[in-house]
Amino acid sequence: ETGVTQSPTHLIKTRGQQVTLRCSSQSGHNTVSWYQQALGQGPQFIFQYYREEENGRGNFPPRFSGLQFPNYSSELNVNALELDDSALYLCASSSTGRGATNEKLFFGSGTQLSVL
Amino acid sequence: GIQVEQSPPDLILQEGANSTLRCNFSDSVNNLQWFHQNPWGQLINLFYIPSGTKQNGRLSATTVATERYSLLYISSSQTTDSGVYFCAVGLYSGGGADGLTFGKGTHLIIQP
Numbered sequence: 001e002t003g004v005t006q007s008p009t010h011l012i013k014t015r016g017q018q019v020t021l022r023c024s025s026q027s028g029h030n031t032v033s034w035y036q037q038a039l040g041q042g043p044q045f046i047f048q049y050y051r052e053e054e055n056g057r058g059n060f061p062p063r064f065s066g067l068q069f070p071n072y073s074s075e076l077n078v079n080a081l082e083l084d085d086s087a088l089y090l091c092a093s094s095s096t097g098r099g100a101t102n103e104k105l106f107f108g109s110g111t112q113l114s115v116l
Numbered sequence: 117g118i119q120v121e122q123s124p125p126d127l128i129l130q131e132g133a134n135s136t137l138r139c140n141f142s143d144s145v146n147n148l149q150w151f152h153q154n155p156w157g158q159l160i161n162l163f164y165i166p167s168g169t170k171q172n173g174r175l176s177a178t179t180v181a182t183e184r185y186s187l188l189y190i191s192s193s194q195t196t197d198s199g200v201y202f203c204a205v206g207l208y209s210g211g212g213a214d215g216l217t218f219g220k221g222t223h224l225i226i227q228p
Contacts, residue, residue: 045215056213107159
């Protein structure tokens with residue numbers, strides 16, 4: 001059973017640029033969610049994808065968008081990067097497939113994004 | 117939204133000691149999970165425990181949903197237990213997903 005994998009592990013961008021982060025869910029999982037973790041804080045929910053559609057979103061602006069593919073992998077896209085977007089971005093997958101919140105989450109190691 | 121408070125924020129112990137980490141939450145939940153974040157940033161799922169008691173080796177957890185708190189017990193601590201422990205909660209009401217709300221974590225340091 002393969003775990004959740006994310007790429008790249010580290011990324012440096014400048015303000016105003018766009019970035020794409022990638023996630024492969026754990027084998028057998030068809031629901032993917034993304035979280036942002038600022039330094040010294042707990043992760044914050046960005047959005048969740050189930051059956052290739054966004055089915056839940058946290059308090060993040062529209063410049064944060066995503067995709068889920070038929071093989072359940074996912075992308076997080078952030079446009080017009082701001083300095084405050086510097087954070088660890090975590091992807092999590094879960095298995096029951098209903099996109100519910102009452103599911104056990106398995107996280108990847110994250111992508112550390114630095115915006116200069 | 118749901119508020120999650122974890123205590124203590126920091127904890128320094130000697131190897132072999134026992135510890136209790138607490139998580140209080142402000143509203144009813146049907147999802148509560150404990151995670152350990154290692155120094156490389158990886159979040160490891162320790163327990164899915166919306167209610168009741170579970171044990172896994174030296175770790176155990178208890179959630180009293182009616183009183184809105186959960187406890188994580190670590191016995192016979194090892195240096196590899198160091199890291200940040202997060203409690204995360206959620207309430208699924210049948211609609212779209214709201215994600216989990218995380219506390220700020222307990223930073224645990226186990227000294228040899």
